[in-house]
Amino acid sequence: MTITAEDIAAWGVEGEPQTGRISLTELMEKGVYQVPRSPGDKFTFIAGKAYREDPVANPLTTTSGKLEIHCQALSDVIAMYGLTTTPPIPQYRRPVEGVEDTYADWDNKIKGDYPLQVINTHSFRRSHSVFDNVSQLRKAFPQEFEINTLDAKERGIQTGDTVLVKSRWGKVLRPAYVAERVMPGVVILGEGAWVEMDEALGIDKAGATNTLNGTHLTGQGEEPWSSCNVQVEKWTGAPLEPDYLWPQRIPIKEA
């Protein structure tokens, strides 16, 4: 950067003038300086250059000496955990509680007890479970349960109705958001809500998606919580109060 004697005087600092690629004034105006690039300049770096130029003479340190898309070593380690294995080539693998499991009889297309697939999106209301205590965010994003108009009509559900969502693993209550934005057969509930368990009913009134999901460890022990099968019905008990009116959880209060 070029700094002139005038710059130093104007800033009221001590220092020596210097010459560079851009003046202080210009940098302050533009806010950024981009280093000009050209082919073969000294910033050029090609990863694995020797291997790319002559793979036979310069093999990599892998078993085959080549780039490996499938890592057998990693695959062996994962298999050792005894949870799930991953095939070296892409192939369809029936998901746990995917669309197949919504059917009691797949061949004759007869739906089962949990005919809907719930997907757990990241809600605008919070970052995972962080900030779920903020009333204004609860007002803006009510942790709604989104269901297609056709599925809602079948069940006599309208926007704003409190609905009971049941999975093989748990039950939650939520207000229904009836729209065409989600495909029939699929419903949406955002992940990360703070559990509010009604112990007497065994129902989570906050609609935490973990309440609906079972435990299915995979790979190296990851918990793949993002979807499962559910059934939905209109709730006949007391309707839910809007989330933003719930008291905030403040564990430590100032004296």
Place this chain on the structure above:
Amino acid sequence: MANQKAFYFDSSACTGCKVCQVACQDKNDLPAGLLWRRVFTYGGGSWIKQGETMAPNNLFAYSVSTACQHCENPVCANVCPTAAISKRADGIVVIDAEKCIGCRYCQWACPYGAPQLNEEAKVMTKCDFCYDLQDQGLNPACVDACVMRCLDFGDLEELRQRYGNLDAIEPLPTGDITKPALVITPHKHAQMSGQGTGRILNLPEEV
């Protein structure tokens, strides 16, 4: 009006993130239930059966961020029995809390639902265009907060020259009722006010 402050809203860029709504509540220290700025989601279309699968049929949805429009014909001021609502020289419509008796006439008259009762103070409240910030040469809180830069403000005539004359899309009412100081760039699926085939999708508790 020669001098009229106005909001600009670009519906084609809005993602419905509601940061404008929350920034407004933050700046004005509003309780969760009071929304001086709010965001509607408007949508429609249907799904039709094609063989064994369901196929989308003219599906659409878009977001509309809206506040007080600081109208050229402020019907809220016209119905106020205590003359608590007035229009400043720069066109900003303000409520005088000292004069307001909280009767809600303005709320019922306003087709945008802008004035809202502060239950504790028993007075009507609404977007004041952050005139305190504007008087210091600063931007309204919602404009500065918008992540997608789809909110702007300025002189109504200048905004119209830059962005056109559209002042209403669904679910907002048509502009002829109050002459809103509002300029809109429509979403590609936006429907004209009064001719919409969709509906407001938000929960009643949300907006």
